[in-house]
Amino acid sequence: MITKEATEVTPVPVRVPGAPDRRPTRHRRAWDEAPRWQIYLPLGIYLVFTLVPFYWILLFALRPAGSTSLVPWPMTFEHFEKVWNERDFAVYFQNSVITGVATLLLTTGVALAGGYALARFDFRIKRGFMLALLCTQFVPGALLLVPLFQIFAELKMINSLGSVIIAETVFQLPLSMILISGFIRNVPYSLEEAAWVDGCNRLTAFRIVVLPLLRPGLIAVGSFAFVHAWNHFLFALMFLSDQTKQTIPVGLNTLMSADSVDLGALAAGGIIAAVPVVIVFAFIQKWLITGFSAGAVKG
Amino acid sequence: MAQAAAVAKPPAPPRRRRASATPRRLPYLLIAPAALLMLGFIAYPVISVFYYSLQNYNPTKPWRNGFAGFDNFVHAFTDDPQFWDTLTFSAKWVFVEVGLQLLFGLALALIVNQTFVGRSLGRALVFSPWAVSGVLTSAIWVLLYNSQTGITRYLADAGIGEYGTSWLSDTSTVFPAAIVADLWRGVPFFAILILADLQSVSKDLYEAAEVDGASRIKQFWHITLPHLKDAIVLSTLLRAVWEFNNVDLLYTLTGGGPAGETTTLPLYIANTSVDAHNFGYASALTTVAFVILLFCSMVYLRLSKFGGGDK
Numbered sequence A: 001m002i003t004k005e006a007t008e009v010t011p012v013p014v015r016v017p018g019a020p021d022r023r024p025t026r027h028r029r030a031w032d033e034a035p036r037w038q039i040y041l042p043l044g045i046y047l048v049f050t051l052v053p054f055y056w057i058l059l060f061a062l063r064p065a066g067s068t069s070l071v072p073w074p075m076t077f078e079h080f081e082k083v084w085n086e087r088d089f090a091v092y093f094q095n096s097v098i099t100g101v102a103t104l105l106l107t108t109g110v111a112l113a114g115g116y117a118l119a120r121f122d123f124r125i126k127r128g129f130m131l132a133l134l135c136t137q138f139v140p141g142a143l144l145l146v147p148l149f150q151i152f153a154e155l156k157m158i159n160s161l162g163s164v165i166i167a168e169t170v171f172q173l174p175l176s177m178i179l180i181s182g183f184i185r186n187v188p189y190s191l192e193e194a195a196w197v198d199g200c201n202r203l204t205a206f207r208i209v210v211l212p213l214l215r216p217g218l219i220a221v222g223s224f225a226f227v228h229a230w231n232h233f234l235f236a237l238m239f240l241s242d243q244t245k246q247t248i249p250v251g252l253n254t255l256m257s258a259d260s261v262d263l264g265a266l267a268a269g270g271i272i273a274a275v276p277v278v279i280v281f282a283f284i285q286k287w288l289i290t291g292f293s294a295g296a297v298k299g
Numbered sequence B: 001m002a003q004a005a006a007v008a009k010p011p012a013p014p015r016r017r018r019a020s021a022t023p024r025r026l027p028y029l030l031i032a033p034a035a036l037l038m039l040g041f042i043a044y045p046v047i048s049v050f051y052y053s054l055q056n057y058n059p060t061k062p063w064r065n066g067f068a069g070f071d072n073f074v075h076a077f078t079d080d081p082q083f084w085d086t087l088t089f090s091a092k093w094v095f096v097e098v099g100l101q102l103l104f105g106l107a108l109a110l111i112v113n114q115t116f117v118g119r120s121l122g123r124a125l126v127f128s129p130w131a132v133s134g135v136l137t138s139a140i141w142v143l144l145y146n147s148q149t150g151i152t153r154y155l156a157d158a159g160i161g162e163y164g165t166s167w168l169s170d171t172s173t174v175f176p177a178a179i180v181a182d183l184w185r186g187v188p189f190f191a192i193l194i195l196a197d198l199q200s201v202s203k204d205l206y207e208a209a210e211v212d213g214a215s216r217i218k219q220f221w222h223i224t225l226p227h228l229k230d231a232i233v234l235s236t237l238l239r240a241v242w243e244f245n246n247v248d249l250l251y252t253l254t255g256g257g258p259a260g261e262t263t264t265l266p267l268y269i270a271n272t273s274v275d276a277h278n279f280g281y282a283s284a285l286t287t288v289a290f291v292i293l294l295f296c297s298m299v300y301l302r303l304s305k306f307g308g309g310d311k
Helices: A004-008 A036-062 A078-086 A089-120 A126-136 A141-154 A161-185 A189-197 A202-231 A234-239 A248-257 A263-292 B002-008 B014-020 B026-053 B071-079 B081-112 B119-131 B135-145 B151-157 B174-198 B203-211 B216-245 B248-253 B265-275 B279-303
Strands: none
Touching: A036 A078, A036 A263, A036 B081, A036 B119, A036 B135, A036 B174, A078 A089, A078 A263, A089 A126, A089 A161, A089 A202, A089 A248, A089 A263, A089 B026, A126 A161, A126 B026, A141 A161, A141 A234, A141 B026, A141 B216, A141 B265, A141 B279, A161 A202, A161 A234, A161 B026, A189 A202, A202 A248, A202 A263, A234 A248, A248 A263, A248 B135, A248 B248, A263 B119, A263 B135, B026 B279, B071 B081, B071 B279, B081 B119, B081 B174, B081 B216, B081 B265, B119 B174, B135 B151, B135 B174, B135 B248, B174 B216, B174 B248, B203 B216, B216 B265, B216 B279, B248 B265, B265 B279
């Protein structure tokens, strides 16, 4: 556990007569050891850019209507109460949770199966299927609204959260599957084969050997699916006409497009929309980075 | 019965069968759910868009509906100035937005990849806008740009600019204002993807470069950048497509205004289909957008020799 830092603070060399000259030549400086100010200065500037908007929305949410103070004091929660009770955000919140969690589970499950097939088998339509997955990335989801609406109308799913869950899942699937198959490819096949030799069948071998190693990747993919379903609003806007079925982004959009925008309510609604995602995100942050870095698995 | 079958077909040695492993049907079964969902909810809608692009289809004017051949396309290319305007704006939007995102995202990833005190908190904070994308970004920036109580008011108090201006309703400021709002959540996306890939660069490479006396700039140029190439190519492409297709931000932030100044092609298409009910024409425009995206992506992947190096 000797870090570079430790080697760098070697004490001032004392010249011992006869000893070889140990004057530190040019220090070994790996790329990850820039001078401190080169880290903190740009990071600080960027942090201001990141945080000012957050502070701004907090300010509007917490100070009384009509106040122009730059400090949210005296603090009030009237905007939150109003948005939660009068503007139905309690209902939206529940709907968003259902949509987000269902999309997460469905996407991860289906993508896991497909991703395994793509990673471990060679089959005839594989190349074509991969190409189709890539092509879906060029399909503008927003522009398929009308045909999708017709399909869901045909299936009698308009006004049920199921339509939004399916639509969100479908548009998350291709990328999730590509990512998951990448993660599976990183798990040495020999591990699985060893488990077969020990008498496991394919499913058990997968569950015991592969799945634990996939955890960072699955968390990353699942959180992506959740965050997308939570944030996206066009599908909910189009497929759910009933007020009590709406999700939070649609609620926010309603607040924004109202004739006289109630800035306090908008800010409070925005914070309600942000909080769960930010919590999830802070929690999975570590997994997210490892999840996307290919070398997560030690062979 | 069972016995007869057993006699007719001597059982294959089970161990060998399992070792040779690949049951022929298994991969198909595994991709079936994904394939069915995508066939039903992406492929079919896409095909129906192609179909409608050749039709006059407007639910509010049923008497004019019917086969139209390439009329919709001809109309778009010959006498619809709005099509060209929105297409140019889309190109400008994607180019500027993705370019800046890549630049800042790469810089940010390189910074937070270093070891420093408070790194995980710093990462969590600078990446957080990624989580609150979509309508919420618009909501936040609508508050910031508000003409009465937004940031301009406080700037005016400090003697910079004047009271009552809104950067979102002035044609000279709306573009940079929207760009900045979108950068706020776009840069973290790039930074996350690039950071993920940065972590897999072997430290040995840098140490070897040190020994050879390579400067940090050189190390970046010859080790880091080549390693990141595929990640950069892929994330740039995905982001460009996403920025092109996305209507959420501009729809809720500017509504495409002022005076159509920030209307992208997809926004124009959405207006044509949802507001004007001109679904045939909107489908034709969608088809054009799709072809343009596909063409540009192919050219881009070819030029960047994606995935050429490894494996």
